[in-house]
Amino acid sequence: MYLHYYxxxxxxxxxxxxxPDKLYVTRAQRSDMDAIGVTxxxxxxxxxxxxxxxxxxxxxxxxxxxxxxxxxxxNLLEVMNDESNRGxxxxxxxxxxxxxxxxxxxxxxxxxxxxxxxxxxxxxxxFSRTWNSSLEGxxxxxxxDKRYILxxxxxxxxTYAIYEHLEEWPSFNLDNTRVAxxxxxxxxxxxxxxxxRQRKMPSPDDRLPGRGEELAYPEAVLLVNPVEPxxxxxxxxxxxxxxxxxxxxxxxxxxxxxxxxxxxxxxxNEFRVGGPIKPELNSHxxxxxxxxxxxxxxxxxxxxxxFSEKESWKKVFGPIFIYLNTISDGEDPHTLWxxxxxxxxxxxxxxxxxxxxxxxxxxAQQRGSVSGRLLVQDRFISSGDCISANGAYVGLAPPGxxxxxxxxxxxxxxxxxxxxxxxxxxxNVIIGEYNLYxxxxxxxxxxxxxxxxxxxSGVNINMGDLIYEPPRAGPTLWEIGFPDRLxxxxxxxxxxxxxxxxxLLNKSNRFRQYGLWDRYQxxxxxxDLVYTVGESDYTKDFFFAHVLRxxxxxxxxxxxxxxxxxxxxxxxxxxxxxxxxxxxVHQSNLQVRVNDLNTSSLFSTGIIGGDNAIARxxxxxxxxxxxxxxxxxxxxxxxxxxxxxTQVHNESRFQGVMYDYIRLEAPLxxxxxxxx
Numbered sequence: 206m207y208l209h210y211y212x213x214x215x216x217x218x219x220x221x222x223x224x225p226d227k228l229y230v231t232r233a234q235r236s237d238m239d240a241i242g243v244t245x246x247x248x249x250x251x252x253x254x255x256x257x258x259x260x261x262x263x264x265x266x267x268x269x270x271x272x273x274x275x276x277x278x279x280n281l282l283e284v285m286n287d288e289s290n291r292g293x294x295x296x297x298x299x300x301x302x303x304x305x306x307x308x309x310x311x312x313x314x315x316x317x318x319x320x321x322x323x324x325x326x327x328x329x330x331x332f333s334r335t336w337n338s339s340l341e342g343x344x345x346x347x348x349x350d351k352r353y354i355l356x357x358x359x360x361x362x363x364t365y366a367i368y369e370h371l372e373e374w375p376s377f378n379l380d381n382t383r384v385a386x387x388x389x390x391x392x393x394x395x396x397x398x399x400x401x402r403q404r405k406m407p408s409p410d411d412r413l414p415g416r417g418e419e420l421a422y423p424e425a426v427l428l429v430n431p432v433e434p435x436x437x438x439x440x441x442x443x444x445x446x447x448x449x450x451x452x453x454x455x456x457x458x459x460x461x462x463x464x465x466x467x468x469x470x471x472x473x474n475e476f477r478v479g480g481p482i483k484p485e486l487n488s489h490x491x492x493x494x495x496x497x498x499x500x501x502x503x504x505x506x507x508x509x510x511x512f513s514e515k516e517s518w519k520k521v522f523g524p525i526f527i528y529l530n531t532i533s534d535g536e537d538p539h540t541l542w543x544x545x546x547x548x549x550x551x552x553x554x555x556x557x558x559x560x561x562x563x564x565x566x567x568x569a570q571q572r573g574s575v576s577g578r579l580l581v582q583d584r585f586i587s588s589g590d591c592i593s594a595n596g597a598y599v600g601l602a603p604p605g606x607x608x609x610x611x612x613x614x615x616x617x618x619x620x621x622x623x624x625x626x627x628x629x630x631x632x633n634v635i636i637g638e639y640n641l642y643x644x645x646x647x648x649x650x651x652x653x654x655x656x657x658x659x660x661x662s663g664v665n666i667n668m669g670d671l672i673y674e675p676p677r678a679g680p681t682l683w684e685i686g687f688p689d690r691l692x693x694x695x696x697x698x699x700x701x702x703x704x705x706x707x708x709l710l711n712k713s714n715r716f717r718q719y720g721l722w723d724r725y726q727x728x729x730x731x732x733d734l735v736y737t738v739g740e741s742d743y744t745k746d747f748f749f750a751h752v753l754r755x756x757x758x759x760x761x762x763x764x765x766x767x768x769x770x771x772x773x774x775x776x777x778x779x780x781x782x783x784x785x786x787x788x789x790v791h792q793s794n795l796q797v798r799v800n801d802l803n804t805s806s807l808f809s810t811g812i813i814g815g816d817n818a819i820a821r822x823x824x825x826x827x828x829x830x831x832x833x834x835x836x837x838x839x840x841x842x843x844x845x846x847x848x849x850x851t852q853v854h855n856e857s858r859f860q861g862v863m864y865d866y867i868r869l870e871a872p873l874x875x876x877x878x879x880x881x
Contacts, residue, residue, distance in 0.1 A: 242325025243355050252318060254328050254355040254362070259529055261355060261362050267314035268332025268351045269293045270386070276465050276531045283387045289314070292386045294366055298345040301376040301511065308380050313349050313366075321352070321562050329354045329562055336374060346374040346512075352524075356560065360530060361468075363558070365523030367565050372517045379510040384496040384525060388458055388467060393492040397542045398446050398456035404708045407436045409490055417441070420704075421858065422820065425719055427704065440704045440719040443489035444821035447502070450474045451481040451620070455528075455549040456488045459538050463531065466541035469494045470526040472552040475635065478614035479504055481598055482690065484823055498522045499614060503826045505791075505815025507612045518615060521565050526552050557633055567635050573660040575601060576630040577668030579623055579652065581645055585680045591672060593627035594645045601631055601639040601658065608651045610642045611827050634660045641668065646689040648675040649786050649866060650830055676832055678782045679873040683738040683770055684866065685747060692716075692788045692863035693824045695749040698724040717822040722752045722859065738770035750819050751795075751852050752861040761858065765802065765851040768867070775842040779872035783833040783848065789826035789863035790814025794854040799839045802849050808833045812854055820859040828865065837872070 241257035251271065254261045262272035270292025273281040282291035289312055299308025315332030322329040333350040340346075347368050354363040364384060390409055397403035410432055411417055417426035425442040448456070457468035469488075474481065477498055484503045488494045499522075501508045512518060530544050557569050579594035586592070600620035602610035610618060616637070623629045638659055643652040652673040658666060687694050693716060699705075700718035709717045725748050736747055753761040783797065791814050796806035808831070816826025840846055848869075854860050 241357075243328045243357050245320065245323050245328045245330075252330065254330070254353070256355055256357055256359060258358070258360050259355070259362065261353065263330070263332070263353065264288055266316055266318045266332060268318065268330075268353070269312070269314065270353075273527075273529075275529045276463055278392070278460070278463070278465065281388060281392070281460075281465070281467055281529075283389050285390075286387055290387060292384075294349075294351055294364075294384050295382070296345050296347075296379060297381040299378045299380060301378060301513070303378055304506070308378065309345075311345055313345075313351065315349070315351060322354075326357045327354065327560055341375060345379070346370065346377055347379075350563075352561075352563065354524065354560065361526055361528040363524040363526050363561075365521060365525070365561070365563075365566070367519065367521050367563060369519040370512050370516065372515045374514075376511075376513045376516075379499070379512065381500040382498050382522065383500070384469075384498070384523075386467070386469070386494045386527070388492040388494065389460075390492060392460040392462075392465075393458040393467065395459040395461065395538065396446075396457075396488050396492065397459065398448055398487050399452065401711065401713060402446065402708070403539075403542065406490055406492065407439070407441050408432050409492075411436060412441060412490065420719065438703070439706050441490050442719055442822065443486055444823075445706070445709065445717045445719070446487060446489050447484040447821065447823065448487055449482045449484050450477055450479070453485055453487055454553070455545050457494050457528075457545065458488065458492050459541050461538060464534065464536065464538055464541065466528075466530045466545055467494065468528040468530070468545040468548070469496050470528050470545070470549045470552050471496060472526065472549070472556040473633075475617045475619055475633075476520065476522045478508055478618075480600065480602075480610050480618060481620040482825070484818075484821075484825075496523075496525045501815075503816045503818050503821065503823050504612075505817065505827075507815065507827065508614050510614050519565065520615070520617075521563070524558060524561060524566075569633060571662045572633045572635055573662065573664035573666065574630060574632045574634060575639075575641070575658060575660075575666045575668060576628070577641075578670050579627045579629065579643060579645070580670055580672050581648055582672050582674050583648065583677055585677060593625065594623050594643075594673065595625045595627065597623040597627065597629075597643055597645040597652075599623060599629045599631065599641065599643040599652075601634055601660075602642055604638060604640045604655075604657060607653045608642075608828065636660050636662060641671070643673070644690070645673060645675075647687070648673070649688045649784055649868070650676045651828075676784060676830070677870065678780075679871040682772065682781075682869045682871050684868040685736065685738070685743050685768070686864060686866040688786055688866040690786075690788055690828045690865050691825045692749045692865060695743055695747045695864070696745050697721065697749050698728060700724070716749065716824045719822065721822075722750060722819055722861070725750070725752050726754050733764050733766055735767045735769060738768065747864075749824070750789075750861055750863050751850065752819060753852065753855050753858070755858070759858075761855040761860075763851055763853045763855045765849050768848040768850070770846050770848075770869070771844065772840060772842060772846060775837050775840045776872060777837040777840075779837045781835040781837060781840065781872060782870040783835055784866070784868040784870065785831040785833060786865040786867070787829040787831070787862050788865040789816055789818040789823065790829055791817050791819060791826070791862075792854060792857070792860045793852050793862050795862055796851045796853055797833055798849040798851070799835055800841065800847055802847075806851075807835065807839070814862070817859060818863065819861050825863060825865070835869075 260274040316334040350367040580591040641654040797808040818826040
């Protein structure tokens with residue numbers, strides 16, 4: 206079923222009917238009304254693109270979107286904001302010696318406007334600016350080319366940008382870059398960013414002093430006297446709405462009068478950083494819609510793009526699609542979300558777009574593909590036979606080390622999932638050199654094929670059968686959790702009623718509630734967590750985050766978790782292996798001791814991590830795997846053993862770790878001797 210889209214023309218009170226699929230089909234048989242082409246008009250300080258369905262007004266030469274006219278609404282963007290604060294590209298950048306992830310916020314304004322394409326079928330505009338030494342310290346040292354595309358019959362528009370750093374330009378750090386849209390707060394009150402997270406939203410005014418009370422950090426505000434009383438007692442925090450990139454294809458807002466949807470659609474994540482499961486911001490109170498293209502969210506400083514002198518770099522970000530839809534009064538508003546999802550599927554199907562004119566954006570004919578089959582060989586699970594890597598994530602990223610794709614942030618990545626038999630095809634890969642990476646839910650560690658895969662135009666490379674041998678020294682003595690890079694299977698408590706948001710109470714979203722870190726000390730008021738293998742249940746007895754204790758006056762105490770277990774026999778001359786997979790780490794130093802809490806640590810991570818996932822209501826950040834050798838002489842035979850996990854870095858509230866999976870392996874020789 207196709208929705209119909211209606212636009213009230215300024216020149217005639219006639220309606221135009223549009224079906225989304227017609228964007229990519231022949232229009233020869235369409236009526237005269239359907240045949241209205243794209244027009245371009247230059248005004249004083251502005252340029253206007255229109256196709257009879259939507260009208261886009263941009264500042265000239267800056268290239269900020271100042272107006273979006275649709276369905277008789279003169280402007281979907283916040284008219285109370287300055288024109289540069291409605292629809293725009295921006296960056297956060299800092300000097301090369303900066304150690305933090307917050308720098309100078311700069312809205313990217315052009316200094317010239319160029320018409321790239323002007324036909325009845327398409328208009329493409331470029332707003333660009335370059336850099337020179339007189340701008341050092343004032344503007345980010347990048348050449349910026351922002352593009353906007355409007356097509357005939359399209360209920361929306363596209364935007365992309367080309368960033369370039371020349372080798373003669375100075376070094377700097379690029380912390381974040383995004384496209385932002387500030388919608389009218391008197392129109393857009395209902396937000397949708399997934400099937401299970403849709404709701405009427407508070408007003409941005411509810412966050413102001415007197416109506417909102419700032420909590421542990423500025424982004425989190427308790428609504429104490431909101432404009433609409435129904436929101437009283439809720440917490441508003443933009444991080445509660447974060448979505449993993451693999452699921453972040455469409456999100457946006459609905460206006461109820463008239464019924465209009467504003468949606469940001471990202472058909473490909475090839476230009477984003479951090480891989481398919483990196484969480485990212487999208488829509489939040491404002492009403493705001495974001496396309497975050499590179500950021501340190503849920504990754505920290507390791508995802509800062511660091512440019513050195515004499516380094517040349519160029520990257521295309523986008524295109525993304527801003528999609529607008531409408532339905533008749535009386536119809537179910539949720540239909541707009543369903544239609545936006547259908548349109549998203551259409552956009553994905555037509556990626557890479559054939560209407561993008563920049564030579565920097567490679568067409569489908571220029572790109573290549575890689576296919577193969579991933580198998581897993583773990584003889585302690587499948588008796589030495591290979592099993593299919595069902596539901597594995599497989600991707601191409603620049604050549605590097607095991608797991609380096611998590612931290613690579615300057616080039617492009619291409620990911621897919623394997624089918625039940627382990628087969629995969631990675632399509633539309635940009636020309637370049639790559640390694641193949643992957644991981645398999647149910648198995649620890651990373652797959653990495655060090656072969657240099659050279660993608661050239663039109664190439665189709667079949668890698669054949671690939672075998673992943675996950676880390677394994679011997680059979681499993683015991684395990685805690687499920688290896689999937691998440692802490693979601695562990696115990697996630699009910700929130701403090703003072704901070705509970707009802708729409709996040711379902712199982713899949715309960716980890717997003719504010720303040721769950723404080724529940725640890727309430728559940729364990731005097732002593733830290735003790736987990737007994739064979740008796741405890743990790744879904745009920747293993748807290749999802751290993752956090753610190755507060756002792757008042759903003760002071761925090763280290764915490765030690767104890768894992769108790771029995772071993773029937775111990776070979777004192779052999780080495781046992783503790784596999785410690787971490788789903789998240791934030792400025793923590795995790796130390797491991799065995800059977801003696803007062804001795805020197807057997808292992809220490811050192812201070813690592815900066816993903817801040819605990820504070821940002823995440824269930825994971827960057828993945829870490831540690832393989833710790835435990836001499837048999839440290840263990841007790843026919844008695845209770847204890848492994849102590851201590852988070853010793855205790856300078857701030859949110860330092861801590863989330864575990865993905867813990868496993869103790871027996872020495873392989875012990876099994877061989879037992880069999881012989």
